[in-house]
Amino acid sequence: MAGAVSNLGRRSANITDAVSEPFLVRWGLIAVALIFLALFLVIPLIAVFKEAFSKGVEVYFASIREPDAWAAVKLTLLAAAIAVPLNVIFGISAAWAITKFRFRGKQVLITLIDLPFAVSPVVAGLIYVLLFGTKGWLGPWLGEHDIKIIFAVPGIVLATIFVTFPFVARELIPLMEEQGTSYEEAALTLGASGWQTFWKVTLPSIKWGLLYGIILCNARAMGEFGAVSVVSGHIRGQTNTLPLHIEILYNEYQFAAAFAAASLLAGLALVTLAVKSFLEWQHVRDREKAARAAAQQE
Numbered sequence: 413m414a415g416a417v418s419n420l421g422r423r424s425a426n427i428t429d430a431v432s433e434p435f436l437v438r439w440g441l442i443a444v445a446l447i448f449l450a451l452f453l454v455i456p457l458i459a460v461f462k463e464a465f466s467k468g469v470e471v472y473f474a475s476i477r478e479p480d481a482w483a484a485v486k487l488t489l490l491a492a493a494i495a496v497p498l499n500v501i502f503g504i505s506a507a508w509a510i511t512k513f514r515f516r517g518k519q520v521l522i523t524l525i526d527l528p529f530a531v532s533p534v535v536a537g538l539i540y541v542l543l544f545g546t547k548g549w550l551g552p553w554l555g556e557h558d559i560k561i562i563f564a565v566p567g568i569v570l571a572t573i574f575v576t577f578p579f580v581a582r583e584l585i586p587l588m589e590e591q592g593t594s595y596e597e598a599a600l601t602l603g604a605s606g607w608q609t610f611w612k613v614t615l616p617s618i619k620w621g622l623l624y625g626i627i628l629c630n631a632r633a634m635g636e637f638g639a640v641s642v643v644s645g646h647i648r649g650q651t652n653t654l655p656l657h658i659e660i661l662y663n664e665y666q667f668a669a670a671f672a673a674a675s676l677l678a679g680l681a682l683v684t685l686a687v688k689s690f691l692e693w694q695h696v697r698d699r700e701k702a703a704r705a706a707a708q709q710e
Contacts, residue, residue, distance in 0.1 A: 463671035475669035483649040484657035492633040495572040503580025511588035536574050537642025563645030571639035576629045583625030620695040631684045
């Protein structure tokens with residue numbers, strides 16, 4: 413017994429030594445991380461807002477109120493508003509199927525979910541052009557029925573869905589695998605239906621991962637450039653999302669207007685980060701409450 417305690421003490425000491433670094437090493441790593449963040453995140457953000465207001469507040473708000481800018485903002489929000497809920501449905505369904513059932517082709521499904529991470533967004537846009545373009549596989553039939561997908565809003569929505577659909581599923585799959593199926597099996601044994609099991613057991617246990625996946629999906633949807641650029645046609649006031657509108661203004665040397673629009677996109681990103689941080693804090697708080705409650709019961 414004494415030997416076991418001694419070995420346990422030595423292992424604890426080794427773990428402590430492994431995670432305890434000298435003062436200079438710790439602060440050196442922290443300094444590298446802070447310098448990296450300053451160079452590649454903080455300073456660029458400051459530069460964006462500085463350039464956006466470089467010609468005064470009136471020019472800034474005039475650039476934002478410009479009709480093409482508002483059309484780009486509305487189209488960006490519309491694409492995200494359609495893509496995110498559809499990806500939530502797909503992500504929950506895919507994660508549920510992969511983690512709760514055994515079936516042939518499961519690994520193929522997982523691979524397909526990861527496909528947008530491996531394929532360039534530009535290639536994804538070209539795929540839709542090949543399918544739905546005027547000279548594409550379905551182009552003649554769509555033309556006969558006066559259905560426009562490429563160089564129109566449906567093409568932008570499709571491209572946005574493609575590049576964002578892994579995010580929710582990829583957040584939920586490892587979480588649901590870790591939780592297992594014991595709670596669902598217990599609920600079914602007690603007479604709960606499939607929907608009751610999902611709403612009362614599964615959904616509450618995955619809510620934080622689901623919300624985190626939604627935030628990431630929404631952020632990518634609003635900031636997507638490559639795939640949307642290929643299918644949009646760059647029609648001002650009609651098919652330009654906010655990133656495309658920024659590119660056009662910058663190429664036309666309208667720097668103040670370009671950075672004003674970029675500040676809107678940066679502001680949306682900062683709001684997204686703030687929501688993400690709040691959810692993480694709330695998650696940690698809930699876990700601590702649950703741990704304290706479990707300790708009191710013991």
